[in-house]
Amino acid sequence: MQKVLPSGFLPEKFAAVLADLRKAVGKEYVFSDPQWDLPAYNDAYLTTPAELHQPSAAVAPANIEEVLKVLAVASRYGAPLWTIGTGKNFAYGGPAPRKAGFVVLDMKRMKRILEVNEKHGYAVVEPGVSYIDLYRHLKKIGSRLWIDCAAPAWGGVMPNTLEHGVGYTPYGDHLMMQCGMEVVLADGTVVNTGMGALPNSQTAHLYKYGFGPSMDGLFTQSNYGVVTKMGVWLMPEPRGYRPYMFTFEREEDLEAVTEALRPLKVNMLIPAVAVTAGLIWDAAVQVRRSDYYTGRGPLPPSARQKMKRDLRIGEWNFYGALYGPEPIMDNTWEVIRDIFMGIPGAKVYLDADRKGEAAWEYRKKLGMGVPNMTEYNLMNWIPNGAHIDFSPISPVTGPDAMRQYALIRDRCDAAGFDYCGEFAVGWRDMHHIFCLTFERDNEDSKARANKLFGELVRAASEAGYGEYRTHIDFMDQIAATYNWNDRSLWRQHEKLKDALDPQGILSPGKMGIWPKTMRKEVKA
């Protein structure tokens, strides 16, 4: 890698930035060697040239005082920072900045678990705390509180929440379960949101909305501030937990499954974020594509059939769980089982039926908030596997699910990729996650993946479907689909950006929100 500088910076000026950053955090926490230090801040899963996202340096403060010093340096020189937390952020850009030359503000060293409140059921964490960190800590202190984790154990509790991530227990809507933030703004102002703005507050992590405008949402998927502390509500271990799985034979069963699911979800008989996973998703966590087919193009029906038989999975596989005392689980189970088993060809499995199988075990763990890394096996589906995730929000209806599925599948077939997807159901929507798996060392595969992704964004938005999150390479394109009334929402985002960070030093371009200083350059 070549050395790069922030746009418009001469080497002397950038050397001064680095010198000041070293004063701020100590020289061992400023990284600027393009050969030795900075590759750690590349996105391993890029479909575009790495040069486009090559940071000029990275800086890792140890505490809020050092964050303030770093911001003061950035502000003094007008240097763009790109904030990252812990976790890998694979599929969405990893640690790489939106544009080459940005300085990565790496929050991973701030990894204190500041409070676990057993009585009220919450924890307060810094940005560097991962799910596995929090899980282990709770075990160590003998807590009976569950966490709700993202699929990969290394994910960050706060970063995932800030990106509107979901987990798989009844607390799976992470932002809904967030309560209270400490945020550092670009000008160095430290803000406590909500009830935390009252000195000596007794309720900073107990009541979400505070007094006056509720600002927490503003600091999610945004570049308005650096969140340094966050409260998250934790669910007490329920009296019982019983995960279940239904498999369905036919591709078109997705329609019936989704129609069956909606009333169960809306009526809260399915309290958690349950998942309808496609055949290849469930296969790929256990086997390799080449075990079943070595040709190019879509898997032939015979290979799919064999895979289904071998792994006892269906074209679609629904994972959910019951929570609570046994009699309550029994009662709910009868309703759920009867409804899903009404779909011809459906099969049902409980824990005793599948113990030890990878695809089952990790879903069982996720449903009770036990972090693990099984899903990362998806990357073994093809050699040198990498992925970018296309994540449109879907209504919970059969026709919508089928339309989104077909929209992706047909384009996958044409572009030479497998449809590896799942639908995770929330309060009223499904997060449809298509894990677009490509070969990271194959330029043709990368180019096709990039092209396909762009097509998917276009086709989905034309059908009225928008994504909830995306890779840094597609932030502008997707932001541009949220363009109702001449981009009126993004014009407000820009207005707030200019008000809170007039110099534009914090994560320029995040979610398509550019500071005034760069807006013309980008549009041009």
Next chain:
Amino acid sequence: MQKVLPSGFLPEKFAAVLADLRKAVGKEYVFSDPQWDLPAYNDAYLTTPAELHQPSAAVAPANIEEVLKVLAVASRYGAPLWTIGTGKNFAYGGPAPRKAGFVVLDMKRMKRILEVNEKHGYAVVEPGVSYIDLYRHLKKIGSRLWIDCAAPAWGGVMPNTLEHGVGYTPYGDHLMMQCGMEVVLADGTVVNTGMGALPNSQTAHLYKYGFGPSMDGLFTQSNYGVVTKMGVWLMPEPRGYRPYMFTFEREEDLEAVTEALRPLKVNMLIPAVAVTAGLIWDAAVQVRRSDYYTGRGPLPPSARQKMKRDLRIGEWNFYGALYGPEPIMDNTWEVIRDIFMGIPGAKVYLDADRKGEAAWEYRKKLGMGVPNMTEYNLMNWIPNGAHIDFSPISPVTGPDAMRQYALIRDRCDAAGFDYCGEFAVGWRDMHHIFCLTFERDNEDSKARANKLFGELVRAASEAGYGEYRTHIDFMDQIAATYNWNDRSLWRQHEKLKDALDPQGILSPGKMGIWPKTMRKEVKA
């Protein structure tokens, strides 16, 4: 009432404002006669001179086009608007503006129910839709969706949500159940938040957070925009509903009740917003103070005893409900009953035990989202009753509940008022509502109420308790208690105000957020 003008307006200029407003909405919807029109926009429950909150005029647009015209007029002249929805807003300022001379922007004519989505469980409403409107509409169309209403039936679905109000079913956290907004900003820009920013969006009211910063919270308890449309999730009628009540004998039982409640709530065995109501609250919805005591000062123990016997209520009365299929309710009920009945002197009541009693019947209705007006009887406790509500957030612990109760009770006793209060429990907090009832035609009573309220705000904030909402007269005082780090949160609120409404035409002073143009004047 005298005619008043917006601060700094000469009569000629204001006449021009009125003329333009008449052009905007038609002359029959511009109200400016201080004798005939404007008393409707006074707060009937003021403890301060009405002159302080006398509007100069009111204007009631019929649709968003007229809202835009009104905003254009206000902007042209720099005239301050004070936005109100439907509902009475009693206890929090009614329809009256924060300062004399503001023009009330009355949204009550926009009362369309734009959509009821039976399948997904939501409705989309305009600001003028009341709970009783929505309830009746759902009945009329044969919907099986419940609403979750505030205590008074005339309350507004959107306005209550915007003020962070709560109801009493499992969907009682109104803001949590809100999804998607249409907002008009001061400059006339119309914004769709969340997924609604995507043209032809299929998920505008199905997924809360959209792509990028989540802005909805910004438009709650704020003066950053005029919300003209909102989605609210509705709960499908559960298979069963079984309200219950426990009474407790002694004042100090509040501690044990709250300690019993917390694990039940955090473990979701109490799924709804349940309430611990004090003796006088439950009495006042059924009888008058003078029925039991005609003297001044605190009710003597003998009167309290008689009231408890006559009405079969306790010093504290806990109202909750079970939801779901019978076996599930049976199972949960055993747990709940055993826990509360473990408190010495506790008595339990189900519907059959109290049918027809006012205090029971209205709680039963609220727990299933049936709007009614019973709670308004509180105002009959004393002659010419009026109230302002002091609403601190409390942790769900016995010591905190007792501390807040004692803090209020002792000051009530000294100031000559009754403690009429309840604790409504949410996910992790209790909204403690003290209904400070005074005599609206008695200047001494009003002055004492006003003084007491200010003392309560001070005492609560010193103990680390903040209010979630308040009367217009106390917005500045309470905002000033949220002053951590040199008011850093309010400084951001001001910054956003200046960015989104630089002229300061929208609801100046709402929640202590003043536009730049008035900030000095107010501080001075």
